[in-house]
Amino acid sequence: MADLSNNLAGIRSPNPFWLASAPPTNSGYQVMRAFEAGWGGAVWKTLGDPIVNVTSRFAALNWKQNRVIGLNNIELITDRPLDENLKEIRECKKAYPDRAIIGSLMEVPVREKWHELVKAVQDAGVDGFELNFGCPHGMSERGMGSAVGQQPDLIEMVTSYAVEAAELPVIVKLTPNITDIRHCARAAARGGAAAVSMINTINSLIGVDLETWNPIPHVDGKSSHGGYCGPAVKPIALNMVNECARDAEVPIPISGIGGISNWQDAVEFFLLGATNVQVCTAVMHHGFSIVEDMIDGLNNYLDARGMKSASELIGAAQNRVTTWENLNLNYKIVAEIDQETCIHCSKCYIACEDAAHQCIDRNVVDGTAILVVDADHCVGCNLCMMVCPVEDCITMAEIDTGLPPESWKQRSATLVS
């Protein structure tokens, strides 16, 4: 058994799996159930001046037989009174003192109002705060959420308001609806944030009903852009986490959020720079019990690699990501098709033929298509491997070019001189 305990900027939890501030953390009842299932922490559904919600609120992107590969929501922050929420936070903390409870906060950018909110929530016994500068729908129209998160100077200012009153670590949750998230993370750090969390949801519209032409989801025939999350956003989140992890001006830990559904997703976030992870959509899809395999799978993974602690993973591969100009131009791989496991579907052939470099030879012998890579012309793009339905049937083999590593940066420098 490896050590899964987690420490994000001084906030301790028995494992690195937190629930993100979202519908699953809307009430004490839910958070209690989550802790009972094993979740290490919970970021409470955002507290602030109670609002009124609409119906409907969610919509899913389904792909083939897979439901909810993406989820869009237009629900706002908590619609329950602050006192009620704080009472339940106290009860949860009392029942599960070892778990992390984070108060997610949203307020207009007024210093006094922030001080008041921070103090009230602090008194309820939370372990830290998360400032919601990311919610992209509804609240942003009222000058909160991503309206703050899209302006680095506002991020810095409002963060400092919270930090002034807080005796606990302050995490700033960032919106991905910007051009370069590093500027936002730097501003949070300058404002005194102990950590950043990312990504909040992405501006989105799920679709249109082809019968009624109503946007999806719709409220009495109309819709509004929502926040997109779920497995489909993971690559976007991974990139943003990694960009911040590698940035010298973001010297604070990162809580990773965005499409994490299992321990494998979590390990990827750790390796690229996240200290812990927050989950929402997978719980909305499958319930709190998914954390059992997240813990079990992570444990087994660490044991199999002879690692003592999950913290050894944090940032372990983050510097393997660099800028394009640093990639080795002399590295060459070509596709190889295993004739034993090939099922002769020709998916690789048509993908290469129509969309890549026409490097797969196809010969029909006795009614069976025999597929062979023309290694001399293969550019190693991976497309055939990607479309092959058989695991490990197409592999990319490294070819020794006999040339030393050379990046574009090096080559262009040589060309200039």
Next chain:
Amino acid sequence: MATLPQLGEPIHKPLTDLEIRLEANRCLYCYDAPCMRACPTHIDVASFIGKIATGNLKGSARVILEANPMGASCARVCPTEELCEGACVYEKDDTPIRIGDLQRYAIDHVMKSGIDLFEPGKPTGKRVAIVGGGPAGLSAARDLRLFGHAVTIFEAHDELNGLNTYGIVPFRLAYDVALWEAQQVVNLGVDVKTKTRVGVDVSFDSLLKDFDAMVVACGMGNVPKLGIPGENLPGVWDALDFIERAKLGKSVANLGKHVAVIGAGNTAIDALTCSKRLGAERVTMYYRRGEEQMTAYEFEYEFAKQEGIEFRFFCAPTKIVGETHVAAVEFVRTEIPKGAAKPAPIPVPGSAFVEKVDTVIRAIGQSRLNDVFKAAGIETDGGVVKVDDELRTTRKGVWAAGDCIFAKGMREAMVVEAAEQGKVAARSVSAFLGVSR
């Protein structure tokens, strides 16, 4: 449409919407897909399944029926394990896509919604006579109408679609499905003369005078006699007559306690299972060869086992016994001599035995319509109409398709083969008439 007896639950129920969605999305949509190549009519399977997945059921049915006018019956009776599904790339893992069921789903949609998918071509002024309105004749008629030729089908029976209508048990292929399928062809403006036997009611020569071309698709004849004493006794049936009467809900008299079916092909299976479902206590198949030589499809054999049929191999009937009705059958055991090139079974001396039997159904293949071909002036090879690659017979202006050109080792007697041959003949006829696509 008259409601006819179904003789119990259909063997194969349609997939549910959920199953269809899962299956349509599981398909890989292979390039130049093996399933398409394995289909005698070359239905673009990947295309029609992809259309099901996108909810374009009309387009899906169009893809199927364009390639195979008999797509509705083929979805139910094709030996898919030996054709499309047998070629599926997932077959390796024993989980081929359920292509037949998906095809049925798409076509059931147009069947229920009454969508018209095709329109006849611009009239060419040419006239084609089709002898026989079974699958081959209908398929030829459909494509000839798409080319724009005027088509008249001459059909001996009351209804079109041949063995699909009369010769396949209703729990495998319902009567109304067979008629719907034929009606889609008729709707394109085909003139149909039912209860008309060419060569009897109207002569070949007169037709050839009135029409610019002819397609002979008259199938095969009755089940031949066993050639043993006693087979004219009441209680002895031709399997096809038996199935037809049962399918149409006509009386087949009292089958008694024990039914013996002679033969081991797919029609034998139909006669066996039909007898069982009609209430016979014991139904036994008798075959002069072994299990491995059975010509019935594996899945048909399995189905018959599940229906409680008994099987006796290596025995041949020698005499049907009875006063006024079948009472028993005398059999002799047979064996296949070792080392024989063509393993013909021979009787084992002194091995005779008697079975108490109330009904005998012979299902030993079908006879050839030699007289018809002779009257038509077309040559045959042992009763099989001689045709070239384009299905031209030896007589100018006459083509042949379907079971009348079926020959062991050459062509299969399958609905899907007949459909393809109808298409091939239509294309050749049309080229002959000066219209090509």
